[in-house]
Each structure stands twice: as C-alpha cells, then as structure tokens.
Amino acid sequence: MVAETGLSCNDLVQPIFVDERISEPKAIDAMPGQFRLSLESVAAEAQVLEDLGLSAVLLFGLPAQKDEMGSAAYDPQGIIQKAVAAIKETTNLIVITDLCLCEYTSHGHCGLVKGEKILNDETLPILGETAVSHALAGADIVAPSGMMDHMVQAIRTALDLDGYTDTPILSYSAKYASTFYGPFREAAESGFAWGDRKGYQMNPANFSEALWEVQLDIEEGADMVMVKPAMPYLDVLRAVKDMFAMPTAAYQVSGEYSMIAAAAARGWLDERAAFMESLTCIKRAGADMIITYWAKEYARLGL
Numbered sequence: 001m002v003a004e005t006g007l008s009c010n011d012l013v014q015p016i017f018v019d020e021r022i023s024e025p026k027a028i029d030a031m032p033g034q035f036r037l038s039l040e041s042v043a044a045e046a047q048v049l050e051d052l053g054l055s056a057v058l059l060f061g062l063p064a065q066k067d068e069m070g071s072a073a074y075d076p077q078g079i080i081q082k083a084v085a086a087i088k089e090t091t092n093l094i095v096i097t098d099l100c101l102c103e104y105t106s107h108g109h110c111g112l113v114k115g116e117k118i119l120n121d122e123t124l125p126i127l128g129e130t131a132v133s134h135a136l137a138g139a140d141i142v143a144p145s146g147m148m149d150h151m152v153q154a155i156r157t158a159l160d161l162d163g164y165t166d167t168p169i170l171s172y173s174a175k176y177a178s179t180f181y182g183p184f185r186e187a188a189e190s191g192f193a194w195g196d197r198k199g200y201q202m203n204p205a206n207f208s209e210a211l212w213e214v215q216l217d218i219e220e221g222a223d224m225v226m227v228k229p230a231m232p233y234l235d236v237l238r239a240v241k242d243m244f245a246m247p248t249a250a251y252q253v254s255g256e257y258s259m260i261a262a263a264a265a266r267g268w269l270d271e272r273a274a275f276m277e278s279l280t281c282i283k284r285a286g287a288d289m290i291i292t293y294w295a296k297e298y299a300r301l302g303l
C-alpha cells in the first residue's frame with residue numbers, strides 16, 4: 001500500500017535482434033538468455049511476447065551485406081523493413097525501430113565517414129530516408145540512436161514530406177559513450193573498425209550537456225526522449241523527467257543485463273530479484289518506459 005512505484009508490462013520494451021543471415025535463432029554468448037532471430041522466426045516470437053502481455057518491441061537489424069554507406073539500412077527490402085512488416089501482420093505490438101547506421105556500415109560507425117572523420121551533416125539525409133522506409137514498412141515509432149546533431153529535425157522533415165506526419169520519434173537524446181554497450185557489439189555486430197564513439201556520444205562525466213541535448217531534440221520535434229544507459233545515469237533521468245515533463249525512456253543496456261546475468265550464473269546474485277529491483281529503481285527515477293532485455297522474463301512472471 002505504501003509502494004510509490006509499480007511496474008507493469010506496459011512500461012517495458014523488449015529489444016529484438018533480427019539477423020538476415022541465419023535460418024534459426026542463434027544464442028548471443030555475451031548476453032546469456034538472449035538470441036538473434038531469423039526473419040522466419042521473428043513473427044512467432046513477437047506473437048509469444050504479445051501473448052505474454054507485452055505491448056512494444058524495439059527492432060535491430062543485422063544485414064547480410066554491409067558497405068561504407070550503410071545502404072542496407074534504407075533498402076525497402078532490407079531485414080528490418082521485412083521484420084517490421086512480418087510482426088505488424090501477425091500482432092498488434094507497437095513496433096519501434098532502431099534507426100542507426102552502425103549495424104549497416106562496414107566501418108561500424110553511426111554516420112558516414114571520410115578518413116577517420118564522421119560526416120555528421122552528410123549522414124542526415126540517409127537517416128531521413130531510413131526513417132521513411134521504416135514507416136512505409138509499418139513501424140509505429142522510429143528511434144534514432146546515432147547521436148548525430150540535428151538528426152531529429154532531419155527525420156521529422158523527411159517523414160512529414162512523405163506523409164508520415166503521425167509517426168512519432170523516440171530520440172536517444174542523452175546517449176553516453178558507455179563501456180556498458182560492450183555485449184551489444186556482439187549481439188548486433190556493430191563494433192567499429194577504428195576509433196570510438198566519443199565524438200558523437202556523450203562524456204559520462206557530463207550532466208548539464210545531457211539537458212541541453214534533450215532540449216535540442218525536443219525543439220527539433222522529438223516526441224519522446226531517452227537516457228541511455230540507465231542505472232549509472234539515474235540522476236540524469238530524474239532531471240530530464242522533471243525538467244521537460246516529456247514521455248521519457250530509459251535503456252537498460254546490454255552491459256547492465258550481462259553483469260547481472262553473469263553474477264547470477266555464478267550464484268552471486270538472485271537474477272529475478274536483481275532485475276526487478278533495477279527496473280523498479282529506473283522507473284522510480286523517472287522512466288515512463290524502460291527498454292530492457294528482461295521484458296519477456298518479467299512478462300513471464302505474470303505479475
């Protein structure tokens with residue numbers, strides 16, 4: 001009766017990795033209990049998630065071919081576009097698509113590059129085109145995660161021009177250059193060939209800059225904003241929610257998942273208690289929605 005925070009399936013978003021090159025689910029070593037799915041299996045899995053009571057998924061695509069331009073990202077017949085269509089055909093789930101080039105570029109960066117320089121502005125039209133291809137495939141929400149400056153404005157403009165005025169943007173507004181993304185690099189094969197992401201993602205030491213990043217995204221037309229990772233950045237999450245009163249998402253990232261899963265596998269932590277506590281605390285800190293690899297597990301508990 002005195003609990004100030006409760007969790008429900010409606011708060012949680014399950015990430016799904018769809019791999020164009022496989023024909024059956026493949027375990028992700030660095031994330032025990034998580035799998036990459038084939039296009040053939042994705043609709044069935046989505047159905048299971050819906051039946052368990054979840055309402056939203058976040059899709060990541062692993063294309064068969066990568067190139068300098070990340071052109072598979074905006075291919076109308078690309079893996080993500082096909083996966084969205086397959087899920088929308090069989091379920092009523094809200095399908096959110098990750099909108100970034102890093103899974104599609106041969107160098108693994110989130111934007112186009114020249115030498116070892118990221119070409120921010122040249123990347124923007126590609127993000128716009130990718131957003132339109134996702135919306136055309138049936139995506140309900142697009143979620144740009146590349147931290148390119150002015151990506152929200154470019155995507156909003158592109159969507160509106162093509163008539164997708166009602167497709168909302170969930171922007172990864174305050175995304176830190178975090179070591180906790182480590183296991184995701186295996187999951188999505190989005191490791192970079194050289195350099196790092198510190199030129200476009202945020203310095204973990206910074207707080208005020210996060211507020212500025214969020215404000216810019218809102219001004220550019222973001223409908224929902226995100227803080228990522230979650231647990232090391234709960235102060236930022238609280239401030240973003242209080243200051244902007246926007247629908248606010250937190251991403252409990254791969255490293256946050258794997259740390260608990262690994263400790264649990266050794267008997268050092270109770271996995272269920274640990275993820276329940278972490279999710280409750282992320283919600284308490286201001287998240288309206290939490291992207292978590294435990295969404296399915298949570299739903300299975302039938303709470």
Ligand code: PBG
Nearest residue numbers: 100102145180181184253254255
């Ligand atoms: C791609 C992207 C990343 C994650 C989500 N989208 C990796 C990165 O930015 O390096 C990380 C998710 C996770 O670790 O679970 N831009």
